[in-house]
Amino acid sequence: MPELPEVETVRAGLEKHVVGKKIIGVKQLHPRALRSDSLNKLTVFKNAKIKAVKRRGKFMWLEFDRPEVLVAHLGMSGQFKIQKAGSDNEAHLRAKFELSNGKEMRFVDQRTFGWLCVDQLEEGVPSVVSHIATDLFDPTFDKKSIVKKINLKRGQIKKVILDQEVVSGIGNIYADEALWYARIHPESIASDLSSTQILNLLTAAQKVMTRALAAGGTSFDELYINVNGESGYFERSLAVYGREGEPCRRQRTCGGEIIRIAFTNRSSRLCPACQTR
DNA sequence: CATGGTTCCTGCAGGC
DNA sequence: TGCCTGCAGGAACCAT
Incomplete structure (x- = not known):
């Protein structure tokens, strides 16, 4: 059940593996993998270069060389995995992003409480995260x-x-x-x-x-x-x-x-x- | 506005 | 063996 330490572990892992890489292919495998208020389809990130992986509380997001951001929440069973491109699909694979280095970033979620969302930043935070308070790891936490x-x-x-x-x-x-x-x-x-x-x-x-x-x-x-x-x-x-x-x-x-x-x-x-x- | 209850979903454990 | 029930949970949403 991912809470702050688990989400931060995943964020840091993604940061290490995907920052600087380009997304060369996108595939959504489950309709509910994407939040209904998403501003766009995941394919908007085709050819986008990943610049940063950020987090507030249990919400995290990827920033690119374009205005759109990819927001993710793991819910209670969501996972991000780095796999070799073309590996067998996991049982509950919801979306996959093929990277420029022969790997894939995959979003897997058994209980479908997790989601992805295409969003935009408002004062440095995605609009779907703007109502979320700062967390205990945040240097600005008061x-x-x-x-x-x-x-x-x-x-x-x-x-x-x-x-x-x-x-x-x-x-x-x-x-x-x-x-x-x-x-x-x-x-x-x-x-x-x-x-x-x-x-x-x-x-x-x-x-x-x-x-x-x-x-x-x-x-x-x-x-x-x-x-x-x-x-x-x-x-x-x-x-x-x-x-x-x-x-x-x-x-x-x-x-x-x-x-x-x-x-x-x-x-x-x-x-x-x-x-x- | 503040607060509390309900709902979404799947897999597994335990009872009969 | 197999069916049924309860439980696990984040957060949006609805009701009061």
């Missing part, structure tokens, strides 16, 4: 003002940090991890927390995602892989996600056991002993 913003929200803290318009890049896994590190119950109301608690939470999210990035990301169910098809190794370091029924890693001080509770049609994992409301 922690103090985001803490204030979060502190005004009346919703549950987990819902707030998953809101990509408040702070971007955090998904279900790292939300649970950060809340555990900060010892905050996911159902706590954001405005009931102190600014110190919220600051600690953002710092925890930053730290856990930085460590995850260093490990190449989290590959919980093999749906996330980097551009070379390799898994990340952060899964073994998770404190709560996927650990329900197991002892809290702070057991020496709390003695708790990780539980799973319902959260807006899905789940939260937490230690009920050290994450109190």
Whole structure:
């Protein structure tokens, strides 16, 4: 499930393999691979030279020697792979871009929550990304003002940090991890927390995602892989996600056991002993 | 405007 | 063995 560290791993992999290359052929293999509000078909990138691969939160985009940009979101199962041109198609191959160096950049997506989109930049950011907040890896991320913003929200803290318009890049896994590190119950109301608690939470999210990035990301169910098809190794370091029924890693001080509770049609994992409301 | 609920999709695990 | 149900999830979209 790609969140900020996983998307950044993919972005960096693409940057290494495709910047400076020219797209010599484009093929879309699934109608929904392209967002319905795309400004054009993917073939607009034929003969375009790739200049940069950028990212905000979980959204990334390719810039070219022309005004159009290619925006991509991995959803929950999207993958970019670099393959030798003409290799067999993957089971869920959605689009492929043949490059000038004999390779292909491929977008593969089993569950079709991911998408591609032809867009244009508005003040350096694609218009479909303009409503997305800065992420915790962004040098312009303003922690103090985001803490204030979060502190005004009346919703549950987990819902707030998953809101990509408040702070971007955090998904279900790292939300649970950060809340555990900060010892905050996911159902706590954001405005009931102190600014110190919220600051600690953002710092925890930053730290856990930085460590995850260093490990190449989290590959919980093999749906996330980097551009070379390799898994990340952060899964073994998770404190709560996927650990329900197991002892809290702070057991020496709390003695708790990780539980799973319902959260807006899905789940939260937490230690009920050290994450109190 | 803020907030909360629903929906899209596929594959897999578990129960019977 | 095979059918059914539930679960996994990001974010657009709709309802209140």
